[in-house]
Amino acid sequence: MPEFAKRMEYMAGSAEIIRGLFSAMGDPETISFGGGAPASDALPVEEVRQIASEVLAREQRGVEALQYGPVQGVRQLRQIVAEKLLAPKGVMADPDDILIVNGGLETMNLLCQVFIDPGDVILCESPTFVHCVEIFEMFQAKCVGCACDEQGLVMEDVEAKIQQYRPKMVYVIPTFQNPTGKTLPADRREKLAELGSRYDVLILEDDPYRDLRYSGQELKPIKAYDKTGHTVLANSFSKIFSPGSRLGYVYADRKILEKLMDAKTATNSHTSMIPQILCAEFFARGLYEEHLKKACAIHKERRDAMMAALEKYMPEGTRWVFPDGGLFSWVELPGGIDTTELLKEAAAAKVAYVAGAGFFVGGTGEGRNCMRVSYGNVTPEKIDEGMRRLGALIRSKL
Amino acid sequence: MPEFAKRMEYMAGSAEIIRGLFSAMGDPETISFGGGAPASDALPVEEVRQIASEVLAREQRGVEALQYGPVQGVRQLRQIVAEKLLAPKGVMADPDDILIVNGGLETMNLLCQVFIDPGDVILCESPTFVHCVEIFEMFQAKCVGCACDEQGLVMEDVEAKIQQYRPKMVYVIPTFQNPTGKTLPADRREKLAELGSRYDVLILEDDPYRDLRYSGQELKPIKAYDKTGHTVLANSFSKIFSPGSRLGYVYADRKILEKLMDAKTATNSHTSMIPQILCAEFFARGLYEEHLKKACAIHKERRDAMMAALEKYMPEGTRWVFPDGGLFSWVELPGGIDTTELLKEAAAAKVAYVAGAGFFVGGTGEGRNCMRVSYGNVTPEKIDEGMRRLGALIRSKL
Numbered sequence: 001m002p003e004f005a006k007r008m009e010y011m012a013g014s015a016e017i018i019r020g021l022f023s024a025m026g027d028p029e030t031i032s033f034g035g036g037a038p039a040s041d042a043l044p045v046e047e048v049r050q051i052a053s054e055v056l057a058r059e060q061r062g063v064e065a066l067q068y069g070p071v072q073g074v075r076q077l078r079q080i081v082a083e084k085l086l087a088p089k090g091v092m093a094d095p096d097d098i099l100i101v102n103g104g105l106e107t108m109n110l111l112c113q114v115f116i117d118p119g120d121v122i123l124c125e126s127p128t129f130v131h132c133v134e135i136f137e138m139f140q141a142k143c144v145g146c147a148c149d150e151q152g153l154v155m156e157d158v159e160a161k162i163q164q165y166r167p168k169m170v171y172v173i174p175t176f177q178n179p180t181g182k183t184l185p186a187d188r189r190e191k192l193a194e195l196g197s198r199y200d201v202l203i204l205e206d207d208p209y210r211d212l213r214y215s216g217q218e219l220k221p222i223k224a225y226d227k228t229g230h231t232v233l234a235n236s237f238s239k240i241f242s243p244g245s246r247l248g249y250v251y252a253d254r255k256i257l258e259k260l261m262d263a264k265t266a267t268n269s270h271t272s273m274i275p276q277i278l279c280a281e282f283f284a285r286g287l288y289e290e291h292l293k294k295a296c297a298i299h300k301e302r303r304d305a306m307m308a309a310l311e312k313y314m315p316e317g318t319r320w321v322f323p324d325g326g327l328f329s330w331v332e333l334p335g336g337i338d339t340t341e342l343l344k345e346a347a348a349a350k351v352a353y354v355a356g357a358g359f360f361v362g363g364t365g366e367g368r369n370c371m372r373v374s375y376g377n378v379t380p381e382k383i384d385e386g387m388r389r390l391g392a393l394i395r396s397k398l
Numbered sequence: 399m400p401e402f403a404k405r406m407e408y409m410a411g412s413a414e415i416i417r418g419l420f421s422a423m424g425d426p427e428t429i430s431f432g433g434g435a436p437a438s439d440a441l442p443v444e445e446v447r448q449i450a451s452e453v454l455a456r457e458q459r460g461v462e463a464l465q466y467g468p469v470q471g472v473r474q475l476r477q478i479v480a481e482k483l484l485a486p487k488g489v490m491a492d493p494d495d496i497l498i499v500n501g502g503l504e505t506m507n508l509l510c511q512v513f514i515d516p517g518d519v520i521l522c523e524s525p526t527f528v529h530c531v532e533i534f535e536m537f538q539a540k541c542v543g544c545a546c547d548e549q550g551l552v553m554e555d556v557e558a559k560i561q562q563y564r565p566k567m568v569y570v571i572p573t574f575q576n577p578t579g580k581t582l583p584a585d586r587r588e589k590l591a592e593l594g595s596r597y598d599v600l601i602l603e604d605d606p607y608r609d610l611r612y613s614g615q616e617l618k619p620i621k622a623y624d625k626t627g628h629t630v631l632a633n634s635f636s637k638i639f640s641p642g643s644r645l646g647y648v649y650a651d652r653k654i655l656e657k658l659m660d661a662k663t664a665t666n667s668h669t670s671m672i673p674q675i676l677c678a679e680f681f682a683r684g685l686y687e688e689h690l691k692k693a694c695a696i697h698k699e700r701r702d703a704m705m706a707a708l709e710k711y712m713p714e715g716t717r718w719v720f721p722d723g724g725l726f727s728w729v730e731l732p733g734g735i736d737t738t739e740l741l742k743e744a745a746a747a748k749v750a751y752v753a754g755a756g757f758f759v760g761g762t763g764e765g766r767n768c769m770r771v772s773y774g775n776v777t778p779e780k781i782d783e784g785m786r787r788l789g790a791l792i793r794s795k796l
Contacts, residue, residue: 001598001651011660037466043461048460049450049455049460052447053447056443056447065642067435067441067641068636101666103666112403114402131664131667242464244464244670246669247670255399262409265532266507269529272644272669
């Protein structure tokens with residue numbers, strides 16, 4: 001067989017982590033805090049069914065849904081992104097500067113296609129979202145982690161590493177971060193946008209969780225502080241409409257967006273039309289506002305159940321993040337417990353999580369005593385039972 | 399702004415051709431033989447509407463359609479590919495060796511991610527599908543065209559160029575080729591598979607048009623002759639179900655497929671679930687067979703109308719391909735007419751086609767007097783009127 005490309009070696013490690021992450025979701029008896037799915041109960045199945053049944057009956061819309069579509073995405077959906085999702089957050093976007101992509105992650109892939117040559121440096125949070133690291137590594141980028149405190153990225157370290165490494169971009173998940181659940185405060189958002197402009201570095205803002213907020217004050221995206229076009233805003237409909245629809249969008253400076261469209265054309269021509277039209281109609285009918293309230297209520301209950309269960313079952317010395325929204329908390333265990341080693345016993349006890357070490361780039365060994373727990377798609381009763389199992393296992397190790 | 403990656407320079411030329419191709423579709427008064435869409439009249443809009451309305455009403459299927467899904471694609475759809483689309487053509491595939499992708503083109507992108515380092519050589523037909531050349535160039539591959547005669551790729555030239563260039567792969571559209579409409583005969587298919595095995599070169603068989611056959615004998619795919627796993631079969635639901643759904647599939651040796659799945663994960667996680675489920679259900683309900691008959695009847699009438707119009711309106715000395723299926727014919731004009739230069743006047747005369755030169759790699763200047771004409775999404779009446787306009791314009795130049 002012909003040799004694989006060099007990039008496949010670079011991504012081998014992270015690809016294995018990702019495969020493990022997916023396969024852990026198999027056993028129905030296991031209570032899984034792995035994955036990153038929102039609540040299945042919060043999916044607008046009946047609304048989508050009704051929209052499909054009505055919209056496809058209109059001849060022109062039916063043909064539009066099944067025929068080839070524009071590379072950039074359905075205009076109605078881009079308008080909705082600009083008016084209903086960005087403008088209320090202080091980001092004034094022209095729909096022509098928005099590209100609809102096949103799920104939020106595709107933006108990271110396309111932006112790498114446009115900007116990353118082998119050896120280019122990408123700064124990221126430490127820990128960060130391993131799935132995106134896999135993408136960066138496939139493009140043979142060198143990922144460098146930056147220090148984080150309770151509020152996320154530490155700006156002094158970002159600036160020092162920009163000076164040291166001259167990176168092409170800084171990848172950041174500012175709101176209810178994956179994997180930690182932390183949120184970057186307003187002053188740091190402003191500072192980060194400014195660092196991008198000052199040092200001519202792209203700030204890749206990945207913000208899929210922001211609308212799932214259960215407490216605290218809403219914050220403007222980093223993009224709202226951007227004065228030079230150096231910040232690229234990536235977002236997704238996965239958490240506010242449906243993950244399986246694979247719908248995301250990117251808002252960027254026009255020069256960047258044009259190149260992203262070329263890369264999109266050379267990746268898969270355009271995003272599937274049926275989900276785009278169903279999603280656009282969902283917003284156009286005013287169903288989103290009510291749906292979001294319901295989704296937040298469901299997830300808030302789960303967040304609260306997770307916080308209560310951590311309090312109830314975890315041994316003394318355990319620390320965790322109280323997330324104001326999103327799907328994740330980050331747990332640090334006492335007593336030098338290695339969460340990667342613990343995984344097998346956890347599987348036997350029918351409970352799953354994601355071990356912390358995989359979220360750190362560069363194999364520093366950090367995060368070995370940490371785990372990401374997702375409460376998004378687990379009912380409050382199961383959260384209590386799962387954390388009871390996990391707590392008992394951890395206590396047995398101390 | 400930070401510098402773009404080197405790959406963006408490589409793809410600049412083909413990207414411009416593609417952008418031109420898309421923008422030509424704008425004016426509603428223009429009769430366009432550009433594009434590559436199947437007939438809008440042949441899209442199963444009402445069937446899809448009914449399936450959506452019924453399938454999403456089943457609670458489990460509704461959640462499956464909206465929640466995250468498997469990287470490899472919906473199992474039911476992979477089974478349908480194996481049983482209903484591949485087995486009848488002599489290709490016996492395990493559904494676990496099939497990956498569902500976001501439109502047929504995505505396979506070319508993923509296969510490049512897995513195999514192509516900058517400078518690797520890809521052999522292709524001359525002329526070939528420019529959209530795939532764009533993908534190959536984005537991966538900084540060197541594309542080398544091989545000689546074609548009336549029956550497509552000439553095996554002697556392919557073998558000589560394999561020996562000369564040591565390519566990673568040979569890209570071929572064997573049935574009703576894009577752009578020429580030609581079909582590779584059985585003996586050459588067998589030979590090509592054998593060349594892949596003998597020289598350790600991948601044969602990338604892109605076969606999206608094969609089921610739109612209006613005359614002649616059906617032929618086995620190249621993959622049916624492959625004994626070593628060197629042939630990778632890429633196909634698409636665009637021409638037999640719906641282009642806008644962006645559904646395609648790839649069948650490959652398991653070692654290759656595993657790497658393709660890693661690349662897919664790092665591209666967009668998985669293909670959109672709603673279209674996959676609607677398409678699977680479309681086949682499961684037995685609607686495909688009747689639909690294909692209807693689609694073939696509609697397209698055959700258009701193929702015949704195009705052949706009649708070419709005969710009626712083109713000046714003496716014009717040559718064209720009689721395609722046994724698919725959407726394209728390839729027209730060679732007499733008298734040294736440059737079809738790229740003619741485009742502006744054609745636009746003024748409200749008729750569009752794709753100029754031939756863009757389909758040849760390496761800027762050889764070949765195909766300057768050629769054009770690709772697509773009859774897929776033009777009614778017979780408009781085919782006659784459009785070719786009348788085009789014929790008059792061409793005659794005025796002689």
